[in-house]
Amino acid sequence: MQVAYHQEKLIHLQNCEREKWQQLYMDSIRQQVTCIHCHTPLKMKLGIDAPPSFTHVNATDECINIANQMEKKLITVEIEQTEQPTSNGSSTGFLLPTKRTISSNPPDQELDLWKKPEEVKAIPKFELKQPAAFKDENRYRLRLAQNNIFLDDNQWKAVETTEGPLLILAGAGSGKTRVLTTRTAYMLTELKYSAKQMIMVTFTAKAAKEMKERMRLYPDLDHATVNQLVIGTFHSIFYKMLMHHNPEQWSPNHLLNQEWQRQAMIKEAAREIDIDEKDFAFDQALTQISWWKNHLISPEQVKAKDIWEERVAYLFKRYEQMRHAKNWFDFDDMLLGLYQLLTENESLLKRYQQRFAYVSVDEFQDINKVQVELISMLSDRTKNLCVVGDDDQSIYAFRGSDPSYILTFKDQYPNTKVVLLDENYRSNHEIVSAANNIIATNRTRYSKQLLAQASSEHAPLLFYPYDEEEEATMILTDIKEKIEIGAKPADFAVLFRTNSSARALIERFISSSIPFQLEADGESFYKRKAVRKIISYLRLAQNQDDSSALSDLVSALFLKQQAIRDIKAASIAHDCTYIEALPHIEGLQAFQLKKLKELPKKFALLKKKTPLQALEFIEQEMGFNEYVKKQGNEGNKMERGSDDVRDLKVMAKHHSTIEHFLEYIDHMTVKYEEIRGQRNLTNATQLMTIHRSKGLEFKHVYILGCVEGGLPHDYSLDAWREGDDKPLEEERRLMYVAVTRAEESVKISVPIMRRGKKAFRSRFVREIQRIAPKQPLTL
Ligand SMILES: Nc1ncnc2c1ncn2[C@@H]1O[C@H](COP(=O)(O)OP(=O)(O)OP(=O)(O)O)[C@@H](O)[C@H]1O
Known part of the structure; x- marks a missing residue:
């Protein structure tokens, strides 16, 4: 239905300003929208696939029929006056605006019209590949296949390449975890290398755990051997080494493991230079200090670019002094500490180089200066260094990571063998093509193109909400509808660029009955x-x-x-x-x-x-x-x-x-804190920043706010206007990461308004709509 009473006024959705739809939707939840016939509450549906409409919450078929007939009449007949209904359903005393046809005045502005969602058209035809004849010349590969662990030819090539520097360029969803684990299993069971010789560095504790669990599934590999492997994050592995050599200095009792402890230290220093505590971004200052430390920049070496950095440099100096005086250390010091130890103690470095003959590093595109230095020191004797990564997924520049390490790996190690994993096993052809189209514009990358395994009838969808509020409502409605017809809440993820861009979405979920989990950093909006x-x-x-x-x-x-x-x-x-x-x-x-x-x-x-x-x-x-x-x-x-x-x-x-x-x-602030604490819900929709979604996969993905200034973020556009396109390229990689999380469907929101002003569709949306030329690998 398109016509209803709203707070005792007759309204027709097509004649309502678009801006009011969200209010109508909220009022319909409060039962303030009623049927023109039976006056019972109507619910407004404001979804992605169809124009908005009203539906009865409870009504007989007969009532619905009559209401529909009344609506038809109302839409075609010009009404000058009508009467207000009484509670028993008779219509007396209700006034419509005089001389106004409720079906007239079609809105002529783009802003006021509901715009049909569009499927992305720029999808090259799917070419079905002949399944490669399975080459069983390798006994181990055959043995794996018998255990349902299949590897394509490139994956297998990466497994077999065990000596010398190896760069595995692993596109999104191309099975890098499978390759890393199989490669290690192959070296242990087939080549009979000792587990003690190997070190595998991951970026997150979760990835390390997953690797270990997966290793246990390999045939002929006993648990004791897996347990001997050194698998962990940079911090966990290197901290253990420090503890081993100097347990007194590196005792966990001296670890500044809470943000507030570090904040308290710089706040104390801030008072010395008269910084107003209430008004200074201490969290930003700590990020900046961490960035300097990870770039091996001491307080004395800081070259401050502005007054803010000058002040933070002072806090950095004092922070380090206080830390030393108390013998405390933070997480960054774990890496710096080992770097210092190995640089100063040559014989110790040699011992480690002797022990770790095979080094592998996951997510190499996200490595930072101190990490790269440590890895190169440890692998310097044998150069048996295997790095896996995807330059197109490097998204942590703000934490100090730099894609140039993966892009220059071959220069660093001239004998590098490169294996490209370009078969995507996660997403359908339509999603993979959209991702290829987006990333092709980046210039600082290895050109390459992902290939999907299968095609689907659903292409990625662009949809056009009015603003942030309507965007949230549309997504929630869409997910609700899918759940009603059998989908699970956990099949969905909504990804956003920044926490603040998801405020409306989070609040809509808080008020809904859909179980959800929020993965985002930072305080409530x-x-x-x-x-x-x-x-x-x-x-x-x-x-x-x-x-x-x-x-x-x-x-x-x-x-x-x-x-x-x-x-x-x-x-x-x-x-x-x-x-x-x-x-x-x-x-x-x-x-x-x-x-x-x-x-x-x-x-x-x-x-x-x-x-x-x-x-x-x-x-x-x-x-x-x-x-x-x-x-x-x-x-x-x-x-x-x-x-x-x-x-x-x-x-x-x-x-x-x-x-x-x-x-x-106040209500939303309390709720926000409550939901932020919720972890590991088994069947919940995931709301997360794109950064947090990295490495994960979901059946259905929604991407918020794909407009200029949203994604790409304003700050990258500012930099781009000043001639620096690095941040913009990183934003494009974020869009690429977001799209490639989806297995079956991806819906991209392109709001008409943003922050109360007319918005412009993201350049990434424009890029998605044109077919990028094929890009063979160039190194
Ligand atoms: N040879 C293969 N045959 C079939 N499925 C595979 C193969 N290799 C990997 N997969 C599957 O493909 C999916 C993606 O693999 P994985 O999660 O390891 O990708 P990834 O390279 O880590 O992705 P991303 O970098 O995008 O996070 C997984 O579900 C995995 O089981």
Whole structure:
């Protein structure tokens, strides 16, 4: 149905502004949308595949028929006036806008129209490969096949290449774990190498565990041998070595294993240079310090690019001094410690080189400077170094990883043999082709193309929600529909570029009955600095004595935290609220005094506004815009306070009073903390950042926000405009990673609006829509 009563007004979906659909959807959940015939609640369906419509929650077929007939009449007949229904169903006293046809005025703006989702057309024809005749000349390969472990020819080539430097370029879904484990099993069982000679480095503890578990499935390989293998992450393996040599210095009691411990140290240092604790991005500072350490840059060697880096360099210096004084170490020191030990102790290095004759490294595209140095030291005697990776999946530049290590591996090791794994066993041909189309634009890569095993009737789908809110609703509706017809919640994953871009989605899932798990870093959207601060105005509008909101407010007013004490004292002395006490604090400049004197009046005005009006008033009339501008994006290229406020305004539109808005925020903040703690739910839809999805696979994948500025992220576009296309290439790799997680279907969201402004479809969407020329491997 397209026609219904909404809060006692007759509405026709086609005549409603697109912007209102989400509100209608939410009101339909609150039972405020009813049938024009029986007046029972209608639910609004706002999904991906079909235009929005209303359906009865409970109604007889007869009622539905009558309602449909009434709707037909209403749509064709111009109605000048009608009557409001009473609760018993008679229609009296209901007014439609005079002289308005409810079927007229077709919206002429693109923004107002529902746009049919489009299948990606640029899919080259699938060519069925003749299954390669199985070559059974190798006894071990045959033995594996008998145990249902099949390997294609390239995979097998990688297994057999055991000596010298080997680069396995493993495309997405090409079975690199299978290759790494089989190669090790082959060396142990067929070549009879000793397990003690081997070291396998993975990027995550999960990957190490999976490798060990998979190794146990190989024929003729006993558990004791598998247990002798050194398999683990860089940190776990290298830390064990350090412990072995100096258990006293490297005792776990000295490990700074909590973020807050490290933060406490730099906060102490920050006080020495008068940094305002409430207003400094300490988490960013720690990331920067870690980046320097992983690049083997000492505090003395830092070349600060701006004032922010200068300050962080000071914190770095003091952090290292404090750490040394107390004999503490952090996770980065585990790698640095071993690097130092092996550089200073040649005979020890030789012993390790003697022991580890075969070194293999997984996810080599994500390696950083200190890791690369350690690996090259350990493998320097034999050069039996096998690295597996995909330059197209290098997505951790912000943590210090650098795809140039995989791209220059051959230069580093001139005798390198290269094996390309280009058969994708995960996704159908349509998904693989879309991924090929996207990544082909990158210039800094080994050209290559993935091949799928099978074709499907479903191509990747582009769909066009109005904005972030509608996007979340459409995805939730789509997943719900699929679950209703038999899919499992765990079949789905929704991937997003940044946590803040998923706020609406997370909230929609929180309010739904679909089990879900959130894999994202960072605090809730409402705890982000700019958001928290602007919300503190609203809280103080409600209660001028809210002391926790006051502490957020003071820095936005360009006052120091110490001012809080003075404000509280002035409020007692003058028997007034904190806001009224502001102009009474000591030591104010004349311009500050003038501004603060105006505040009580402005807070009184604020109270009467809707949340959206209030936010705009705070920005424009209460100085918040200047505060956000002054803050810039201190050390954080990724997230701007002004963007957060724009995100908040999109959501504020759906709340009519400040009181309800704050209640909603508090509820969502509590829920966010609850769900963040949930782990390992067995049958849940996964909501995660693209970074977190790396290495995983899902039947159905949704990708959020594929518009310029969203994916690719704004910061990469800024860099690109300034002539640096590295970040943009990394964004393209992120898109590639996201698409290649899907086995059966991928749905790509291209919202029309973003952060309240017209958006432009992502360049990656345009790239997906044209067939990239075939790209044979070039090295
Ligand atoms: N030769 C093969 N025949 C059939 N299936 C295979 C073969 N090799 C690997 N697979 C399957 O392909 C899927 C992808 O393999 P895997 O997860 O190891 O890929 P990956 O290379 O690690 O992918 P990504 O880098 O994208 O995370 C797995 O389900 C795996 O069992």
